[in-house]
Amino acid sequence: MAALSAAPWRRGCPPALQLVRRGSKAVTRHWKAMHFQRQKLMAVTEYVAPRPAVPPRCRPPDTGARVDQEDDGYVRLLQRQVQEAFRDNRMIAVCQYNAMAGDDVVLLRHYLRRHNIEVKFFLNEIVRPVLAQSKYRNLLPLFVARNLLLVSREAKAKEMLRVLKGVPQVNLLGACIDDTILSRQGVENFAKLPSLEVVQGQAVGALSLLPSQTSSLLQCSSAHLTALLDQHIRRLQEGEGGAPVQPSPEPTGAH
Amino acid sequence: MASKIQVVLRPVKSIVVRFCPFESNVESTRNFLACINHKRIQATNKNCEVTADVRHDGSEPVVDVMFVDGDRLIMKGANLTTVEMLTALGTRCNAKEIKEEQKSKKKSL
Numbered sequence: 001m002a003a004l005s006a007a008p009w010r011r012g013c014p015p016a017l018q019l020v021r022r023g024s025k026a027v028t029r030h031w032k033a034m035h036f037q038r039q040k041l042m043a044v045t046e047y048v049a050p051r052p053a054v055p056p057r058c059r060p061p062d063t064g065a066r067v068d069q070e071d072d073g074y075v076r077l078l079q080r081q082v083q084e085a086f087r088d089n090r091m092i093a094v095c096q097y098n099a100m101a102g103d104d105v106v107l108l109r110h111y112l113r114r115h116n117i118e119v120k121f122f123l124n125e126i127v128r129p130v131l132a133q134s135k136y137r138n139l140l141p142l143f144v145a146r147n148l149l150l151v152s153r154e155a156k157a158k159e160m161l162r163v164l165k166g167v168p169q170v171n172l173l174g175a176c177i178d179d180t181i182l183s184r185q186g187v188e189n190f191a192k193l194p195s196l197e198v199v200q201g202q203a204v205g206a207l208s209l210l211p212s213q214t215s216s217l218l219q220c221s222s223a224h225l226t227a228l229l230d231q232h233i234r235r236l237q238e239g240e241g242g243a244p245v246q247p248s249p250e251p252t253g254a255h
Numbered sequence: 256m257a258s259k260i261q262v263v264l265r266p267v268k269s270i271v272v273r274f275c276p277f278e279s280n281v282e283s284t285r286n287f288l289a290c291i292n293h294k295r296i297q298a299t300n301k302n303c304e305v306t307a308d309v310r311h312d313g314s315e316p317v318v319d320v321m322f323v324d325g326d327r328l329i330m331k332g333a334n335l336t337t338v339e340m341l342t343a344l345g346t347r348c349n350a351k352e353i354k355e356e357q358k359s360k361k362k363s364l
Contacts, residue, residue, distance in 0.1 A: 096276075096307070098293075141277050141279050142276050144281065144282045146289055174277065184310075184311065186311075
């Protein structure tokens, strides 16, 4: 009992565990080196990834085929907006948009809004699938780089061209007016055409020109005959000389 | 990537970009036009005129660059990428700049 009660350092042999007086605990706020035994254990039990039976470079390359993402609600909304823009507007012009200062964009929007032309920005990834399934398939090659859509319910091509001439950073590529796809030249020619009322008046005038000449055409032969007979009678009378002149009977109306 | 290429347009007098938008090989030319019109590149030379000639005749996309000293660079963009066109223009502009600097140094000496 006395031997057991005596402190271990009084027995004469050094203790098995040397307890450091200011030793830190297991979980510390500073970095603490692992115990050597623990280091050995960690080294031995490190994870070794299994090697694939066929190395990846021997397999056909994966073209990064993305799984078709579920239709995002926002994407669907934007596509619906594109469809509405194409459905409700008579004139849709596609322009290339090069970088412009914000103030210039605002001014451009203002000048075009005066003529009821709206400026719309759509991303190509949204517009392309919508167009591919609609009847505007031939406009697909236009939607490649940064684009701008000018849409309007009236086909005011002249005003649009005038505004765009003052903005060199926006280049008109093509337009779809009244379901007809036009190139830039086509839009310029369209702008030079007279307005619909003037053209209608010209058409009506051209069509009514012929009927207005019908009555004179029909009377022309009988009038010619009358004139010839008059002249003949006059000559006969002059030939006879002194004979009483009798007025020739008037022709009784047209046939 | 294409917007990070620095091009100094000081030795350039004018750039004409001609393309037909309904063709399928105009993407790189259109991107080139968009990059050239960036304010950083435009700021290097305010006198350089950049014109876009939009046609509908099925012709190939062409970039025609006129330099101040009379040289002309024609790039046919049908089979070129935007980066290639920008680097080609950039290297030629840099070479001309260096020549100009050397000339001005010789004159001042």
